[in-house]
Amino acid sequence: MRILIIGGGRFLGRAFAAEALAAGHQVTVFNRGRQSTELAGVRVVRGDREKPEDLARLAESAPEPADGGPGWDAVVDTCGYQPKIVGESARALRDKARAYLFISSLNAYPSWAGEPVRDGSPKYECGPDETEGEYGPLKAGCERAVLEHFPDRTICIDAGLILGPHETSGRLTWWLKRIARGGDVLAPGDPKLPIGPIDARDIALFGLRCIENGEYGAFPTVGPATETFGDLLEACVRETGSGARLRWAGDEFLRAHEIPEWTGLPAWSARDGAGAAVWDVRSELALEAGLRCRPLAETVRDTWAWLREVEGLEDGQGRINGHGIAPEVEAAALKDLVGEDGDLR
Numbered sequence: 001m002r003i004l005i006i007g008g009g010r011f012l013g014r015a016f017a018a019e020a021l022a023a024g025h026q027v028t029v030f031n032r033g034r035q036s037t038e039l040a041g042v043r044v045v046r047g048d049r050e051k052p053e054d055l056a057r058l059a060e061s062a063p064e065p066a067d068g069g070p071g072w073d074a075v076v077d078t079c080g081y082q083p084k085i086v087g088e089s090a091r092a093l094r095d096k097a098r099a100y101l102f103i104s105s106l107n108a109y110p111s112w113a114g115e116p117v118r119d120g121s122p123k124y125e126c127g128p129d130e131t132e133g134e135y136g137p138l139k140a141g142c143e144r145a146v147l148e149h150f151p152d153r154t155i156c157i158d159a160g161l162i163l164g165p166h167e168t169s170g171r172l173t174w175w176l177k178r179i180a181r182g183g184d185v186l187a188p189g190d191p192k193l194p195i196g197p198i199d200a201r202d203i204a205l206f207g208l209r210c211i212e213n214g215e216y217g218a219f220p221t222v223g224p225a226t227e228t229f230g231d232l233l234e235a236c237v238r239e240t241g242s243g244a245r246l247r248w249a250g251d252e253f254l255r256a257h258e259i260p261e262w263t264g265l266p267a268w269s270a271r272d273g274a275g276a277a278v279w280d281v282r283s284e285l286a287l288e289a290g291l292r293c294r295p296l297a298e299t300v301r302d303t304w305a306w307l308r309e310v311e312g313l314e315d316g317q318g319r320i321n322g323h324g325i326a327p328e329v330e331a332a333a334l335k336d337l338v339g340e341d342g343d344l345r
């Protein structure tokens with residue numbers, strides 16, 4: 001296939017490019033060359049999706065297949081955040097691609113993360129021309145903007161927590177860096193809680209499968225939640241070889257110590273709060289369309305193999321991209337959690 005990725009130079013976009021190349025597809029990436037590192041073998045078109053002249057140049061650069069069909073089998077848009085801008089990309093490329101795959105988010109569902117999300121759960125009402133608002137409603141508006149130009153040919157991947165090598169968000173990367181430092185590690189909530197993060201590479205493989213098989217529609221896209229928070233952090237201990245000791249603290253304890261949910265100890269939400277149903281997401285449609293997820297341990301192993309070579313991710317307090325807690329905050333909480341004798345109080 002011939003795939004155009006808007007973005008394509010980091011994390012999820014990069015995973016799409018890598019998986020598409022590995023499958024023998026032709027890949028074009030379109031980005032500004034600011035935060036992008038291109039893979040060998042991709043064709044690069046430099047430009048800004050916010051500039052109409054750059055979009056026109058991109059459209060003109062579409063391949064001309066011998067069968068006279070559209071130049072690209074699909075556009076993969078991993079960096080759309082504003083409906084109007086996404087709509088302009090879709091308009092510019094509507095005759096140049098057979099399908100448009102848009103990377104959206106569970107945040108597009110107002111029920112997430114307080115209530116379950118299933119196939120067909122309602123999305124925010126945001127319109128396709130919107131230019132301002134919050135992340136979740138805007139993502140819903142972006143989906144509508146694509147649908148206007150690719151009716152019946154849109155694939156919306158409403159992704160949950162994405163992990164994996166080249167992660168830029170600071171979630172698994174923070175846990176790995178913290179656990180690699182060893183010692184007692186403040187671990188959040190219930191180690192037996194099933195969680196369903198998804199590897200960026202599995203999203204890419206799923207998206208490419210949807211394109212190939214013409215599976216259109218919206219797919220809540222998460223891991224299977226057959227593994228637990230304990231599995232995730234124990235895999236971090238194993239891979240880093242640091243001998244860190246996980247010290248599990250309950251929701252009330254963490255609240256009392258003002259640990260921010262989701263960002264403070266990444267991926268933790270108290271089970272009786274706004275994030276009570278954060279992992280309660282299921283999509284039969286995604287499974288039917290071919291979503292398959294690797295074990296969490298593989299994601300942890302490969303992320304650590306990449307991360308151990310990466311310098312300079314952390315700020316002065318050891319946080320990554322606003323995620324994690326400072327060592328003194330953790331130490332103060334651990335002091336209240338663990339007695340002098342090393343046992344939990």
Ligand SMILES: NC(=O)c1ccc[n+]([C@@H]2O[C@H](COP(=O)([O-])OP(=O)(O)OC[C@H]3O[C@@H](n4cnc5c(N)ncnc54)[C@H](OP(=O)(O)O)[C@@H]3O)[C@@H](O)[C@H]2O)c1
Binds near residue numbers: 105
């Ligand atoms: N992380 C999660 O857990 C999570 C969960 C749900 C959904 N998501 C979604 O997953 C996606 C994250 O994907 P990502 O990390 O691969 O992408 P990203 O951070 O959104 O985008 C980065 C790529 O887009 C390019 N780009 C940015 N602005 C551009 C512009 N104006 N014109 C052209 N190119 C531009 C960047 O290159 P240059 O800067 O070089 O131009 C870079 O290659 C997002 O759509 C996010 O909403 C993430």
